[in-house]
Structures are given as structure tokens and as C-alpha cells.
């Protein structure tokens with residue numbers, strides 16, 4: 001049973017159907033303080049549907065979601081974001097015509113709940129610029145502040161999405177396939193960034209890149225047909241016959 005004090009996020013017996021299709025079938029999962037927890041599973045296993053329920057984009061049919069010990073099952077997505085649920089989307093959420101700096105500034109302004117006036121208030125702008133620069137540096141983009149997003153490489157955009165999430169002081173970071181579409185060099189540099197961030201932020205990582213998963217995850221949960229069939233460390237996952245058969249494509 002998950003300890004709500006040690007766990008930043010707890011999913012209790014979540015169910016979700018789309019018509020007759022069972023996408024989430026009694027999922028129990030907890031993300032603990034200080035861990036990177038990876039969620040893996042074959043295509044169509046229900047990973048994105050689960051993350052959409054965590055974020056509040058899809059309402060579960062039954063079950064509960066606790067965030068920081070509070071029941072958030074019926075809260076809308078924007079309130080969950082305000083409570084510190086930071087998400088990096090599979091599809092980019094960046095403003096392509098703005099610079100990296102401006103994107104982080106927008107995120108800072110949104111966190112403060114103020115009006116979006118990054119181009120008008122010079123004094124606040126100076127303070128926020130300094131803060132935004134810190135987040136850009138943290139995400140490995142210290143020298144890219146004035147780069148317009150549309151001119152950035154794919155991997156840099158994913159790093160910028162992380163800087164945008166960090167600027168909101170997340171209590172949990174949700175990453176939905178951050179390595180998708182990356183070459184091996186970009187994946188390696190994002191893996192190094194996440195290695196660094198996971199010491200400070202609990203992270204739920206959905207990822208098909210198993211090298212990254214095995215390098216990063218403290219625990220891994222395997223989702224098959226909407227059900228978590230096993231949760232364990234990388235070596236436990238590798239040794240588990242049912243997981244090897246169901247997911248790693250080997251004979252049990």
C-alpha cells in the first residue's frame with residue numbers, strides 16, 4: 001500500500017473505458033519523493049490515457065488520484081498545474097515565434113498568476129529575466145536565451161520545455177516520451193539532464209527508449225492492457241519472466 005506522506009502522487013484503483021475498450025484497468029501506482037519512476041508498456045497499453053488522467057485532461061470512471069496527500073480526482077487540469085504538476089507534452093507547448101527566454105518568462109508570469117506583460121514592465125522584467133536565465137542554464141540552454149524557438153534543434157526544444165516546467169516550481173514532473181524523435185546524441189544529453197534533475201524533482205517518465213529508462217529509473221512499472229503487471233527496479237524488471245514475455249518480447 002502506498003504511503004501518502006512518502007509519495008507525491010498516488011493512483012488508487014483507476015479505471016477508464018472508451019466505449020467497450022478498457023484503457024485503464026484498476027491501476028495502482030505511486031511516485032515517491034526523490035525517485036524517477038518510469039512507466040513502460042507496448043503501444044496501446046494505456047500510458048498516455050493514464051497520464052491524461054493524472055493531468056486532469058481525462059476523468060477516470062472510478063478510482064482516486066492523490067497529489068501531495070490531497071484528493072485531486074475531480075480537479076480540472078489548470079488547478080493541478082497550479083498545485084505543481086509540471087508536464088512536458090508529447091506535442092510541443094512552446095511559442096515557436098518567441099525566444100527561449102520569452103518562453104520561460106511567459107511560464108514565470110503564468111506561475112505568478114499575473115497578467116502576461118513580459119514586454120511592458122521593465123523592472124519586473126529584469127528580475128524575471130535573471131530567474132529565467134537560471135532555469136535556462138539548469139536545462140542546459142544558458143547560451144540559447146535569445147534563440148527563436150523555430151530555429152532551435154528538436155532536442156533543444158525538449159530541453160526548453162523542461163526549463164518552462166521548472167520555472168513553475170513543480171512538485172512533480174511528468175514527461176511523456178521526451179526522447180521521441182531524438183538522435184542518439186540528443187537522447188544522451190537529455191538523459192544526463194534528467195539524471196541531474198531527478199535528485200531534486202520526483203519524475204514520472206513515459207518512454208520507449210529502454211536505454212534511457214534503464215539508465216534513469218529508480219523504479220519501473222510495466223503497463224499491459226491497462227494494468228500494471230509489475231513494479232520494480234531495472235534489474236528486477238530484467239529478471240521478471242512475465243515482463244520479459246509481455247514487453248521485452250522474449251519467451252517466458
Ligand SMILES: Nc1ncnc2c1ncn2[C@@H]1O[C@H](COP(=O)(O)OP(=O)(O)OP(=O)(O)O)[C@@H](O)[C@H]1O
Nearest residue numbers: 018021022023041042043044045046047048049050
Ligand atoms: N479518446 C479515445 N477514444 C477511444 N479510444 C481511445 C482514446 N484514447 C485512447 N484510446 C484507446 O485506448 C488504448 C490506450 O491508448 P493509449 O494512447 O493510452 O496507449 P499508449 O500506451 O500511450 O500507446 P503509445 O505507446 O502508442 O502512445 C488504445 O487502444 C487506444 O486506441
